[in-house]
Amino acid sequence: MSDSGTFPSTKVYEIMVKSLVTVNENDTINDILELFKNYNFHTYPVINDKHELVGEVNQDIILEILLLDRIKSSKNIHRIAIKSMSENIKGIMEHHPLTLSPDTNLHHAADLMVKHKVNHVYIVEDSKLIGILSKRDIINHVYRIRGLS
Amino acid sequence: MENILIIFVILILAKVLGEFFERIGFSSILGEIFAGIILSLFLLSQDPETFSFLAELGAIFLLFTAGYKEVHLQELRSASKKAIIPTITQILLAFSSGFILGLIFNFQILESLFMAVAFSATSIGVLVKILIDYNYLSSKPGSLMLTSAIFDDIAGIFMLSIVVTVAELQHLPSFSQILTIFAKLAFFMLSMAVLGLKIYPKLFDYIHKMHIKESIFSFVIIIALFSAYFAEAFELHAVIGAFVGGIILSRIPIAKIEDVQSKVSGLSYGMFTPLFFAYIGFTVDLSVLETTSLFTVLVVVMALFGKLVGGFIGSKIVGLDSSDSLIFGIGVMPRAGIELVVITVGRNRGIIGDEIYSAIVLMVIVSIIVSPMLLKFAINAKEKSSFTSSSNP
Numbered sequence: 001m002s003d004s005g006t007f008p009s010t011k012v013y014e015i016m017v018k019s020l021v022t023v024n025e026n027d028t029i030n031d032i033l034e035l036f037k038n039y040n041f042h043t044y045p046v047i048n049d050k051h052e053l054v055g056e057v058n059q060d061i062i063l064e065i066l067l068l069d070r071i072k073s074s075k076n077i078h079r080i081a082i083k084s085m086s087e088n089i090k091g092i093m094e095h096h097p098l099t100l101s102p103d104t105n106l107h108h109a110a111d112l113m114v115k116h117k118v119n120h121v122y123i124v125e126d127s128k129l130i131g132i133l134s135k136r137d138i139i140n141h142v143y144r145i146r147g148l149s
Numbered sequence: 150m151e152n153i154l155i156i157f158v159i160l161i162l163a164k165v166l167g168e169f170f171e172r173i174g175f176s177s178i179l180g181e182i183f184a185g186i187i188l189s190l191f192l193l194s195q196d197p198e199t200f201s202f203l204a205e206l207g208a209i210f211l212l213f214t215a216g217y218k219e220v221h222l223q224e225l226r227s228a229s230k231k232a233i234i235p236t237i238t239q240i241l242l243a244f245s246s247g248f249i250l251g252l253i254f255n256f257q258i259l260e261s262l263f264m265a266v267a268f269s270a271t272s273i274g275v276l277v278k279i280l281i282d283y284n285y286l287s288s289k290p291g292s293l294m295l296t297s298a299i300f301d302d303i304a305g306i307f308m309l310s311i312v313v314t315v316a317e318l319q320h321l322p323s324f325s326q327i328l329t330i331f332a333k334l335a336f337f338m339l340s341m342a343v344l345g346l347k348i349y350p351k352l353f354d355y356i357h358k359m360h361i362k363e364s365i366f367s368f369v370i371i372i373a374l375f376s377a378y379f380a381e382a383f384e385l386h387a388v389i390g391a392f393v394g395g396i397i398l399s400r401i402p403i404a405k406i407e408d409v410q411s412k413v414s415g416l417s418y419g420m421f422t423p424l425f426f427a428y429i430g431f432t433v434d435l436s437v438l439e440t441t442s443l444f445t446v447l448v449v450v451m452a453l454f455g456k457l458v459g460g461f462i463g464s465k466i467v468g469l470d471s472s473d474s475l476i477f478g479i480g481v482m483p484r485a486g487i488e489l490v491v492i493t494v495g496r497n498r499g500i501i502g503d504e505i506y507s508a509i510v511l512m513v514i515v516s517i518i519v520s521p522m523l524l525k526f527a528i529n530a531k532e533k534s535s536f537t538s539s540s541n542p
Contacts, residue, residue, distance in 0.1 A: 069281045077277045082295050085287055098402040112357055116365060117408040
């Protein structure tokens with residue numbers, strides 16, 4: 001089935017996940033460990049007090065920090081060590097996460113994610129985080145459409 | 150020797166020896182440099198053009214990747230302001246040691262300047278592991294070392310760009326020429342900022358929709374090479390352009406997705422950077438090292454002591470006690486990056502000769518070997534003294 005057949009004119013805001021679990025940039029590493037315990041997500045968006053998306057934090061970063069003493073020095077140990085000294089998420093998060101606007105065509109988002117091995121994108125309007133679109137959301141959407149047809 | 154065979158031999162030697170040194174607690178760069186030395190001793194007597202060209206690409210990719218993956222302006226902004234004073238003192242003292250040593254041995258001012266800049270860099274990667282093992286990462290000298298090393302990288306690149314531009318003139322610049330140098334530098338930075346903030350984000354909007362394979366990765370490499378070439382047009386060195394290009398791209402989310410990052414990293418650390426370090430080893434004049442002249446010995450000693458004393462003084466100023474200041478001073482001693490780019494640029498442009506070049510390579514090797522040992526010794530000594538003082542009220 002072609003793109004246009006699957007996503008006639010669907011926009012990403014139609015299928016994105018709107019109820020989000022976010023981290024505030026001033027939260028501590030313990031706060032995020034609590035999140036990892038309670039939810040089953042790999043990555044969390046980081047927002048500031050104005051609800052603007054400022055970064056993301058994922059299991060890889062947290063694991064690297066927690067297992068710092070086991071990391072071989074050939075890895076970028078200097079940078080991880082600096083992150084490990086941070087008291088809040090601001091100093092740990094990855095900056096400049098990948099974003100799309102809500103009216104992006106779904107087939108563009110799907111192309112981007114499949115072609116460039118991107119697992120999720122953040123949907124942002126006026127710098128404010130309003131949703132997340134993951135590969136799973138697209139798969140579910142396609143499955144739904146096929147089921148209906 | 151066939152070109153393919155040369156690359157094959159260098160890469161396999163560099164990786165195997167790199168692994169060996171990494172496992173015994175030193176930087177893998179040592180292995181890569183020794184791979185080049187072995188090549189020059191046993192396999193290849195002449196410098197094939199292919200090798201020097203690949204090494205040039207290696208230097209470009211080394212600094213591009215540093216900007217693209219490792220330098221984060223946000224982290225620099227949030228780095229402790231306390232680190233500024235010790236950073237300035239350690240760079241200043243190391244720089245002065247190099248410059249004065251050059252003048253004492255009757256090298257020209259330009260040669261002495263290159264030596265001074267090569268003395269100024271720091272690369273603490275190999276020591277972080279020791280800080281972690283000794284639980285010293287969040288100690289005062291530990292955290293100061295980590296932040297100081299970030300400032301040091303930026304300072305190193307800045308000094309390299311100045312000294313290379315001065316070298317273009319082949320003499321010391323007049324006041325108006327100094328102004329011209331700064332104007333060129335400022336104009337280059339401004340042009341790169343406009344490209345990075347206005348043009349590249351729009352460009353990448355199209356690039357990721359292209360149908361060709363690996364469009365984003367290809368354009369990241371294209372921009373790395375363009376930045377290098379663009380810098381040359383401003384009479385700056387290609388490596389400076391590559392570094393700035395890397396920083397600019399690191400702010401564009403689509404150019405920094407995980408998949409592309411790992412490909413850039415693979416190309417750089419898996420292929421070109423080892424070739425650069427091996428070339429350094431290959432081009433060292435071993436006869437200079439064999440004779441171990443007073444000059445060579447002094448280069449090693451002064452470069453290490455410049456950092457040690459400068460770091461010690463700076464950290465005393467910001468309130469560290471003597472043993473912590475000593476730990477910091479030792480912590481900023483190792484080199485393993487920019488200074489090798491500096492001397493390669495100097496050598497390729499005919500500014501520094503084999504004597505300075507080889508002595509500085511030896512200094513880098515010695516710094517990588519002795520700094521971890523000295524750091525362990527200093528930390529143990531501090532622990533011992535604090536234990537003694539706590540058990541003797």
